[in-house]
Amino acid sequence: MDLVTFGVQLLNAVQYGMVLFLVASGLTLVFGILGVINLAHGAFYMLGAYLAYWIAAYTGSFWIAMVAGVAIAFVVGLVLESVFIRRLYGRDHLVQVLLSFGLILVIDEVREILFGKDVHSVAPPAWLAGSIQLTDNLSYPVYRLAICGFCMIVAALIFLVITRTKIGMIVRAGAENREMTRVLGIRFDVVNRYVFAVGIALAALGGIVIAPISTVFPGMGDGMLILSFVVVVLGGIGSVAGAAVGALLIGLTDTFGKVFFPSVSSILIYVLMAMVLLWRPNGILGRREV
Amino acid sequence: MRNWLVPAALVACAIALPFAAPTYYVQFVSKAFIMGILAMGLNLAVGHGGMVSLCHAAFFGLAGYILALLSPGYDAASLLLTLPAAMAAAAIAALVIGALALRTRGVYFIMVTLAFGEMLFFLFHDTGIAGGSDGAYVNAKPEIAIAGYRLLDLASPAAFYFVVLAFLIATIAVLTMLVRSPFGHALAAARDNERRARSLGFPIYRLRLIAFVISGAIAGLAGYFAAAQFGFVAPQMLGWHLSATVLVMVLIGGLRSVTGPLIGALVLIGLEEVLKASTDYWKLAEGLIVIAIVLALLGGVRQLWPMIFGARPDAPPSRRAASPVAEGHNG
Structure with a gap:
């Protein structure tokens, strides 16, 4: 493998990892703060891609599709939190799993009613198309380069918000010790609602930015859900930095696995997960017993 | 004695069914029984062991694939050879996945089992084993034959039904014995209070792993008969949507009972049948019903059944016996 090919593959790996990070950080935030495992996370990634296709087809602008798609996902997140997710706090993981499974069935069918089950493609903005x-x-x-840059900006924003702002402080405190934070007068009902909506919006954003380089198809959410779970297991649940590490590891493993071991590439990331489980069952950057 | 009357009556009804009902319903009930075996097997891990697994469909599908791979072309496979092989494959998969996943707890366990289950899905979906994403056919139903003479041929729907019924009853018997045994009590103790059970000296990791492997083998039993019934295996058999659907059956039937998940399976499969017949958007309806069931259960009631009928049904004795272990029972 010469240097240029290696460089191209490395860029692919980073780009893939960054998109994974966008989606997985939403999942890990929602679990870290709300304590809810949301299987429907992948469905919102899929929904984001379909919204991008749909809005871009109507307006002709990818940027409008991006902003509107994220906004719609955010609002849907607010509504879902206040109707369903709110009831899951502190509950058995089993009911969380099954309620979000029910949501997946509903979202999948709504998607089929609205957009059908055809495979679509989305054109990138003209000045990024070359x-x-x-x-x-x-x-x-x-x-693809633009995705790398954009995702890095979003990742930097997430880190800045979490480490440097008051909102971030509340989020970190909530992940650390929810009861104590509540006692200090933080309104967790409000925090939870916005964190969930942001998580959903991040998943949708991942789907929107990936739409121009991948195809938009019904099963795309499932694959992403599993990958996000592997990212979270690798990095440590609730840890955004862990999600970044896990996502990049998977990007590298998957991309270079396809180059060097094409026949077994699809199970390599699970081998990686098995090794991390043997080495650090709570994830590379995880420290809490969950 | 009265405790035996209802189960005996139910078994009598089940035996009478093929003589009274059209073939379609016999096949339908066979399918529901197979899903019931899967749900009861899963509940050993979920309800009795406290391990919420999302990879049981992978064990189910793996066993089905073993039957497809071992079936010799257009001839019937031998049940006595292929069934143990299929269950052993499912048990080995459960041993490997369980050994890794049980290093984690709670929500991690869910995610890890989901991921490893999908690994098996991709193994059959992406590689050329047994037709890849197209699936593979089981051309002839398995049989038991000695020296060329067929003792049992599953090709007849009634014979298939009786074999499934026999395995269903055997599964109930084995699970009831397990849950009532010291092993079952220790497993329940580990579920209810892990720290206390550990300080009492129970080998929790090993207990849970054994339960997980048995549970996976039972899922394999169900998968074997599902593949035999449909004569076709596809990667979707291993997908996690099936695992989640079976979890819904478990939740409907009740986590603490042995036969509850069987009722859950009958209810959910019957419901799917009605929905499929009445609307094109049956998945939307099913999703809404799943959400409604979960929300109803959040009222603080752990079991849907007593909620509907006002009281705990005390007919089948196994269900009452499988209630949570009493405090101090393990000391």
Whole structure:
């Protein structure tokens, strides 16, 4: 493998890892703060991609699709939290699993009623549609580079908000010791609602940015859900930094696995997960007993 | 004595069914019984062991695939050879996945089992084993034959039904014995208070792993007969949507009982049948019903059944015996 090919694969790995991070950070935030395991997270990723396709087809603008898609997901998140998710706090994981499974069935069917079950594609914004010529017969799409940059900005924003702002402080305190934080007068009903909506919006954002380079298809949420779970298990639940580490590890394993071991590439990430479970059952950056 | 009357009557009804009902219903009830075996097996892990597993469909599907792979072309496979092989494969998969997943707790356990279950799904979906994403056919139903003479041929729906019924009753018997045994009490103790059970000296990891493996083997038993009944296996058999659907059956039937999940399976499969017949959007309706059931259960009631009928049904003795272990029972 020459240096240019290696570089291209490395970029692919980072780009894949960054999108994974977007989605998985939403999942890990929701679990860390709300204590709710949300299986419907992948469904919102799928919904984001379909919204991107649908809005972009109507308005002709990917940017409008992006902003509107995230806004819709955020509002849906607020509504779902106040109708369903609110009832799951402090409950058995089993009921959380099954309620979110019910949500998946509903979302899947609503998607089928609204958008059908066809496979769609979305065009990237015109000025990001080209490619950079690397060598005579090798080029790299600009849009993939843009995803890398965009996701890194979002990741930096998430870290800034969590580590530098008052909201972030409340979120961290809530993840650490919810009862104590409540006693100090933090309104967790409000915090929970917005954290859930942000988590859902992050999943949808992941689906929106991936739409132009992948196809938009009904089963895309399931695959992403499993990957996000593996990311969270690798990194440690509730830890956003852990999600970043886990997502990049999976990006690298999957991309280079496909290059070096194409026949077994689809199970390599699970081998990675098994090794991490043997080494650190609570995740690489996890410390809490869950 | 009265405790035996209702189960005996139910078994008598079950035996009489093929003589009274059209073939379609015999096949339908066979299918429901198979899902009932799967749900009861899963409940050994979920309800009795406190391990919420999302990979039991993988054990179910794996066993089905073993039957498909071992079936010789267009001839019937031998039940006595292929059934143990299929159950052993499911048990080994459960041993490996369980040994890793049981290093974690609670929500981690759910995510890890889901991920490993999907690994098996992708193994059959992406690689060429048994037809990849297209699935594979089981052309002839398994049989028991000695020296060329067929003792039992599952090709007849009635014979298939009776074999499934026999395995159903055997599963209930084995699970009831397990749950009532010292092993079952220790397992329940570990579920109710892990720290206390550990300080009492119970080997919790091993207890849970054994329960998980038995539970996986029972899922394999169900998967074997599901593959034999439909004559077809596809990767979707291993997918986690099936695992979650079976969890719904367990929740409907009641986590603390042995036969409850069987009732849950009959209810949910009957419901699906009605919904499929009446609306194109049956999944939407099913999703809403699942949500409604879960929300109803959040009222603080652990079991739906007593909620509907006002009191705990005390007919089948196994159900009462499987109630949570009393405090101080293990000391």
